[in-house]
Amino acid sequence: MLENSTLPVLNVNDVRKSFAGKPAVRGVSFEVAKGEIVGFLGPNGAGKTTTLRMALGLIAPDSGTVKLFGQAPGPSAFGRVGFLPEERGLYAKISARDGIAHIACLNGMKRKNALKRADDMLERYGLGDVARKKIKTLSKGMAQKVQLIAAIAHDPEFLILDEPFSGLDPVNQKLLEDMVREIAGRGRTIVFSTHVMEHAERLCDKIVLLSQGQKIFDGDLKQALSHAPRRLEIETPDPKAEAVFTPLAQQITRNGDTYNIVLKPDKEARHVLAESMKATLDLIRFEPEKPSLHEAFVTLVDNGDKP
Amino acid sequence: MSSFPISIRRTLIIARRDFLGYIKTWGFWLTALGPFLGIIFGVLFPLVMSKSEPTRYATILDETGLHASAIEELLITNNTKELEHILRSAARITIPQKDKEAFNKVLDEQGVEAAREMILKTSPVMAKVLNLPDTKLVFISPPANTMDALKPYLMGTNTLTLANQEQSLTGVLHIFERDGETKAEYWSTATGNELVNLADLYFANKASENYMASAGLSREEVLNIRKNALEVSTLNPAKERDENGEQTVTAKDRIPYFFAAAMAMMLWFAVFTGAYMLLMSMVEEKINKVLEMLLATTRFSEIFLGKLIGVAALTLASLLPWMILGGIGLYGAMQFADGAIADGLAKAMSLEMLIFLPTFFILGYVFYGSIFIALGAIAESMQDASTLMTPMVLLLTACIMVVPIGIAYPDSPMLTAAAWFPFSAPFAAVIRLPSDPPLWETLGSMAVLVTSSVFVIWGSARMFRYGVLSGGGMASVKAWFSRVVFRRKNG
Numbered sequence: 001m002l003e004n005s006t007l008p009v010l011n012v013n014d015v016r017k018s019f020a021g022k023p024a025v026r027g028v029s030f031e032v033a034k035g036e037i038v039g040f041l042g043p044n045g046a047g048k049t050t051t052l053r054m055a056l057g058l059i060a061p062d063s064g065t066v067k068l069f070g071q072a073p074g075p076s077a078f079g080r081v082g083f084l085p086e087e088r089g090l091y092a093k094i095s096a097r098d099g100i101a102h103i104a105c106l107n108g109m110k111r112k113n114a115l116k117r118a119d120d121m122l123e124r125y126g127l128g129d130v131a132r133k134k135i136k137t138l139s140k141g142m143a144q145k146v147q148l149i150a151a152i153a154h155d156p157e158f159l160i161l162d163e164p165f166s167g168l169d170p171v172n173q174k175l176l177e178d179m180v181r182e183i184a185g186r187g188r189t190i191v192f193s194t195h196v197m198e199h200a201e202r203l204c205d206k207i208v209l210l211s212q213g214q215k216i217f218d219g220d221l222k223q224a225l226s227h228a229p230r231r232l233e234i235e236t237p238d239p240k241a242e243a244v245f246t247p248l249a250q251q252i253t254r255n256g257d258t259y260n261i262v263l264k265p266d267k268e269a270r271h272v273l274a275e276s277m278k279a280t281l282d283l284i285r286f287e288p289e290k291p292s293l294h295e296a297f298v299t300l301v302d303n304g305d306k307p
Numbered sequence: 308m309s310s311f312p313i314s315i316r317r318t319l320i321i322a323r324r325d326f327l328g329y330i331k332t333w334g335f336w337l338t339a340l341g342p343f344l345g346i347i348f349g350v351l352f353p354l355v356m357s358k359s360e361p362t363r364y365a366t367i368l369d370e371t372g373l374h375a376s377a378i379e380e381l382l383i384t385n386n387t388k389e390l391e392h393i394l395r396s397a398a399r400i401t402i403p404q405k406d407k408e409a410f411n412k413v414l415d416e417q418g419v420e421a422a423r424e425m426i427l428k429t430s431p432v433m434a435k436v437l438n439l440p441d442t443k444l445v446f447i448s449p450p451a452n453t454m455d456a457l458k459p460y461l462m463g464t465n466t467l468t469l470a471n472q473e474q475s476l477t478g479v480l481h482i483f484e485r486d487g488e489t490k491a492e493y494w495s496t497a498t499g500n501e502l503v504n505l506a507d508l509y510f511a512n513k514a515s516e517n518y519m520a521s522a523g524l525s526r527e528e529v530l531n532i533r534k535n536a537l538e539v540s541t542l543n544p545a546k547e548r549d550e551n552g553e554q555t556v557t558a559k560d561r562i563p564y565f566f567a568a569a570m571a572m573m574l575w576f577a578v579f580t581g582a583y584m585l586l587m588s589m590v591e592e593k594i595n596k597v598l599e600m601l602l603a604t605t606r607f608s609e610i611f612l613g614k615l616i617g618v619a620a621l622t623l624a625s626l627l628p629w630m631i632l633g634g635i636g637l638y639g640a641m642q643f644a645d646g647a648i649a650d651g652l653a654k655a656m657s658l659e660m661l662i663f664l665p666t667f668f669i670l671g672y673v674f675y676g677s678i679f680i681a682l683g684a685i686a687e688s689m690q691d692a693s694t695l696m697t698p699m700v701l702l703l704t705a706c707i708m709v710v711p712i713g714i715a716y717p718d719s720p721m722l723t724a725a726a727w728f729p730f731s732a733p734f735a736a737v738i739r740l741p742s743d744p745p746l747w748e749t750l751g752s753m754a755v756l757v758t759s760s761v762f763v764i765w766g767s768a769r770m771f772r773y774g775v776l777s778g779g780g781m782a783s784v785k786a787w788f789s790r791v792v793f794r795r796k797n798g
Binding site for chain 2: 090
């Protein structure tokens with residue numbers, strides 16, 4: 001079957017899912033285009049894992065539709081998708097290379113090739129020494145890397161990683177970020193869920209924010225950051241300063257000659273600078289703060305904002 | 308998404324993993340080699356020990372002069388009786404039915420050597436191994452005339468040259484009169500009590516002989532009379548008359564029932580070990596959190612079938628030693644036994660048995676295997692698995708009770724009912740086969756099993772999805788039924 005290259009890799013349309021009458025996902029819709037890295041963000045219990053399971057066809061939505069490579073998720077996508085579930089695990093009593101090769105075989109590789117690929121990837125990611133060790137003897141970080149290798153060994157077109165950074169130390173988190181960048185660099189599509197915004201800020205082209213089973217944002221990083229409050233730190237001994245800043249600020253905190261200002265949503269740093277110049281304030285320091293995704297997320301959740 | 312279409316390749320990869328995962332464990336090899344270990348430690352090891360045991364020399368210091376030779380004779384008589392018993396047992400399977408009476412007469416009147424000659428004619432190989440037990444107790448004349456003088460021989464201070472070797476005495480049976488009563492004491496530094504048992508038997512026989520003699524009776528005559536007691540023949544009016552026009556029940560008639568019982572037991576064993584492995588395999592994958600990853604690459608039906616195939620192969624591998632031993636047993640029966648055994652075995656392997664035995668094997672395994680996979684899917688830990696398995700083990704144990712009923716009363720209504728109950732149907736239907744039940748009843752049992760298996764697989768699939776992906780566990784069976792079975796959408 002010919003596939004339209006402009007088709008989204010994943011299309012989730014108004015899916016809903018309840019467990020024991022309790023809604024877990026409430027009308028979530030989003031798309032993932034080919035080659036994108038999408039961060040699937042939200043606090044614990046936001047419905048990220050349930051949505052990703054529905055995207056893979058592991059559980060059926062109560063209503064709504066999911067299209068994976070233009071079709072209902074299922075066997076037609078086997079081998080084209082790599083999946084790292086939130087709950088980590090591989091066969092504990094077999095070697096790392098056998099565990100990776102087993103999953104790669106299920107994804108369509110021949111056993112001989114799968115074993116060779118497992119050896120190569122373990123070597124590349126610094127686990128060559130433990131290739132023949134039983135998985136139960138590996139450290140948590142090593143086992144997690146082995147599982148990630150198992151998910152990508154068959155070189156899938158689309159990679160879904162559910163909370164890939166959880167439980168990893170900073171060194172391994174950095175290593176995993178590099179792995180994700182390297183896979184994305186080969187034109188692969190990646191969706192990963194996380195509740196740690198910094199990873200998404202560093203890696204993602206696009207962000208989908210979920211809260212209490214609902215999507216509260218879907219767009220690129222710049223758009224997401226635009227929802228974060230603008231902050232400024234200004235140092236001036238001028239007594240007129242507070243009067244100049246107040247019309248532009250949502251909140252002002254003063255500490256001596258230093259003013260910490262949260263701007264109103266429609267104002268920007270250049271407006272404050274213009275007004276300060278007009279009032280001939282004696283500015284010692286004028287420092288706009290970089291908006292964070294974390295603050296954007298908090299704002300979006302607080303406002304119940306919908307795109 | 309349909310659960311039924313499957314990829315054979317992925318199914319076999321799952322099967323291979325389960326097979327290899329278990330075949331490398333110690334537990335598997337202990338189970339598989341169990342029969343051989345049993346033979347080595349239960350039969351061969353004691354046999355070698357007994358063969359390598361040194362000859363023990365004992366003496367009887369009989370101050371009364373009345374008992375020593377009689378006790379020595381009793382040892383020979385006992386050994387001869389033991390050989391007689393072995394010969395009679397061997398005759399049951401080697402001597403044709405029509406010659407059995409003549410064999411008993413030869414054994415009673417002409418002794419063990421003549422009886423062995425008779426067996427030699429029908430089964431030369433078996434006759435070669437039928438010898439007098441190799442006694443390790445040898446009586447010698449007392450090397451001294453008093454107990455005090457004999458004690459150094461027991462302690463090893465004094466030795467005797469016997470069979471060209473320096474030997475010490477193992478024991479001395481001292482029989483003497485004191486205060487008008489006969490006394491017997493056994494002196495020895497060893498703990499073995501073979502001579503004590505022999506002496507006890509002798510004095511017990513002597514006491515009963517004396518008692519009978521006081522009433523004018525002879526113990527020997529009583530024993531002879533018992534030998535000539537009437538033997539009850541078993542006949543079956545439903546049996547076709549043999550060449551002599553008789554309907555006597557022979558080994559040929561009984562063997563099919565024992566064969567069916569053995570097959571039912573083997574099926575039970577296969578179900579028990581296989582189902583246990585399936586449950587443990589599923590629980591292990593749940594605990595290892597590997598199932599979700601598998602489900603992203605493999606259909607549930609492929610995992611389900613792969614596990615059934617993998618564990619079936621494993622169960623067959625663990626049964627292989629039993630099959631080899633069974634094959635050796637069959638070969639032995641053909642070699643050593645008379646035609647009746649071979650005929651009986653041929654009758655046991657009837658066309659019905661050859662068709663329905665594998666069918667019930669597969670159906671029984673699939674039925675129980677599906678249940679255990681489902682139980683494994685909802686178990687959250689090994690403790691959960693044990694709890695869930697207990698009622699199934701009790702049920703399986705209750706179901707195997709059909710085997711003795713099937714041997715004793717193959718037409719029992721309870722057995723017929725058991726053949727219609729899915730949990731006992733695989734065993735009951737197999738054990739009923741030799742009694743030629745109506746074909747529709749056997750097909751009915753199959754239909755019950757097929758229907759139940761389909762239902763169980765459907766239920767297992769639901770439980771599997773619920774247990775694996777919803778993290779439902781077995782917190783509430785009632786909740787599970789209401790959510791998953793009856794209100795599927797909310798599950």
